[in-house]
Amino acid sequence: MKSLNRRRNAINNVMLTLTGVCAVVTSSTLILVLGYLLYNGGKSLNLSFFTNLPVGQGETGGGIANAIVGSAEMVGLAALIGIPIGLMAGVYLSEFSGKTFGFLIRYTADLLNGVPSIVIGLFAWTVVVVPMKTFSALAGGIALSLMLIPITARNTEQFLQEVPRTMREGALALGASRWRAIATVIIPAARKGIMTGIILGVARISGETAPLLFTALGNQFWNTGLNQPTASLPVVIYTYATAPYESWHQQAWAAGLVLLGLVLVANISARLIVSRGASLPK
């Protein structure tokens, strides 16, 4: 009996240690990724990198200034389109929707959320690039907004739903109409969660490459016009990483570090916001 117990205990210790190893391995992956980018990209980060335009193929120097601006432009456009739509749809789902239609919209939003980003790019190419007869920042922004809308809608709905009934009923009892209750009481109560969702959504689309491949294409020069191809950070990383030039590799690392830095900052701040403001009076 004793030996059986010893064996069982041994297995117990081994397996539990293994699970600890699994946890360490998986959670350290992020540290490794970040560390690697810092190590390789850090040395190329200087002011000229952020302010220069790309130079000719194979030449040294040059920077990613237009890529940063291009990304900001398209993500900004996507936010301009996607946030209002997502917010309003979320309000509808949480406050107004009936059973069947609500289910339909939720299902569709989840469906849209699950569409692979390359397919979104295909769609945007068909409905924006081809009719406009040009690659454009507009097409890129629209493709990105398609990814932002479902995340924002579902997230808004979720946080609005978490606002306690007492608050809603209190507002209505004081004589507010539904829309006033929503606008002045319920949404503000849920604003931390909603904002978090928006920040996370924007961070996610700013790292997307596939939808931009056939919509925004790329540009060596400055571009601010909506109807011209635009450089973007993720596409630049992709192009430079797959090229043979050492100078481009350096820039890819640095650009990757910039992108990852932005995304991580957004994600961490979003979580901090939510964890600090989490407790609502019940």
Place this chain on the structure above:
Amino acid sequence: MATPTAVIGAKSKPVSGRLRGADEVAWAVTFLFALLILAVTIWLVYELWSASSPSREKFGFGFLTSRLWNPVTDEFGALPYIYGTVLTSFLALLISVPLGVGAAVYLSELAPPKLSNALTFLVELLAAVPSVIFGLIAIFTLIPLMRTVIGPALKSALGWTPFFTGPVFGVGYLTAGIILAIMTFPFIISVSREALMSVPREQREAALALGATKWESTYQIVVPFARLGIFGSIFLGLARALGETMAVTMVIGNSPTIKASLLASGHTIAAVIASEFTEATGKIYTAALVELGLVLFVLTMTINGLAQLLILITTKKGSGKA
């Protein structure tokens, strides 16, 4: 004077006719935006369907079983890409499920709450890392590692099986599988951990009271209890892996072939669309690529649907909320 309250739905309680008008506007506005989501999704499916019709009409269901991909003669078949997509995702899960569920077990059963939260936080942040960054790192670290260390080691140890033959380029199915595994960790760990944590304490305590070791209690009672949620997490990870484009394109080797060897290079649906769409000349070629997009869409939609279903069942079952 009947007041038609049914217009807005049973939830609203109008105080007076005038305010109801404004509520109606609010309802209408938000409804329109919600409808927009429905409309755009329908439009997307429609465009996928219609833009792929030249190819669907020409090849029919044979498209899914043909291995031939020849832009010159306009003959297209999806099998190599379906094979590559399924194989790389399968490899990814093969690696990430044991690691991920193991980690989830540790994080939910063994780790002190603060450590558990901290490590989970790190893992969940991994989900935010853009795909192209994984690709970037893979090109300069994983591919050389595969080519110089992992590949030759596997080849010498397991070269007698058909799965580890052929030249070792460093790119290929296995490399893609590994990078996809890393990308699916967060989904598996986060959702499995939630599922495990929602198993009622009584279950564990009953097992321990009966003399089981912690491992036995976990392995034989807790994990099976949470299995639906764990399966849900696997499906979520699978859905992500199937649709992954950039990291895979950078490491798969871009060969529209079907090979048994995991060290061989192949192709996936998402990767071939990304590489060939900008240059697909002619109606049939473009339509074939869109049809591939349609296939991928249906695939991910099915898997996602299953995942949602499983997670729904688990949360309803395990939470026991009033």
Place this chain on the structure above:
Amino acid sequence: MRKLFAVSLAGTVAAMLIPAASAQKINGAGATFPAPIYSKWFGEFKAAHGGTEINYQALGSGAGIKQLTEGTVDFGASDVPMTDAQMALMKVKALHFPTVLGGIVLIYNVPGVTAKLKLTGETVAGIYLGEIAKWNDAKIAADNAGVKLPSTDILVVRRSESSGTTFVFTDYLAKVSPAWKSKIGASASVTWPAGIGQAKNDGVAGMVKQTPGAIGYVELGYAVENKIPYADLKNAAGKFVTASFDSVTAAAANSKDLAPDFRGSITNAPGAGTYPISTYTWLLIPTRIPDAAKKKALVDFLDWMLGPGQKDAQPLYYAPLPKKIVDLEKKQIGEVK
């Protein structure tokens, strides 16, 4: 925080609404073969010509042809002349304008070998057909006496997308190897019997550079810029020739004239000093450009390219166009309306 968000949003919107500034903007896409010299040209032209910005995206010749056909770019670029079928699909006919001459070299990464390898057309075809699998194969050793070749596997690298470079390469292989001609043929996009695909000249160069045992085909400049060794090829006259300014120029000089529309191939040309895998590369310009300012900018660029631009060719490992081609092209510019 909210204010910052609002202000930056407003700023972004304002920036987006600024109409594309007064400088003319033109978009083009196409071959990676001439991308190094095109990116230099467009940079120089912008400085010399009042800020005209010609944005060129090197995606591959196939992409250039497709995007021009779809009308999503203002011009295309390709190392493979458009086929009659492709030209028939174009709503607005396009003209071919040769820009430079270039050579395609076989780059290799053979561990322990520092000498320049010599290869024949049949050997290269055998490698790409998958028939010659190791570097110390008898056929390779036969042409490289005195070089110690290892028994490493040959890892074949080729293009994954539709490529003009592929067209020229397979055109050459079809001319020197009957086996290649019957099994595979010449095209921008073939069914490769062996090897892995990489995107663009860049991708092939990168992969060969990093992979011991690899072989690939790229435009000469990519090999030299990245310090990747490339082989001497046996030409039609039986001599092993190194790709260079002289040997590529000789290929053009010794070939029969291009067709009146400037389409044509100069691979495997006769002559003792000819490099066998040489080619023209073309800009594809529509015959009708509705926007007058764009048309003027493109026409000015073509003029400049045929004049001062040609001197950039040699330093970047291309060769300038023969004079008689330049003269004929200047006449063709008049057909751009």
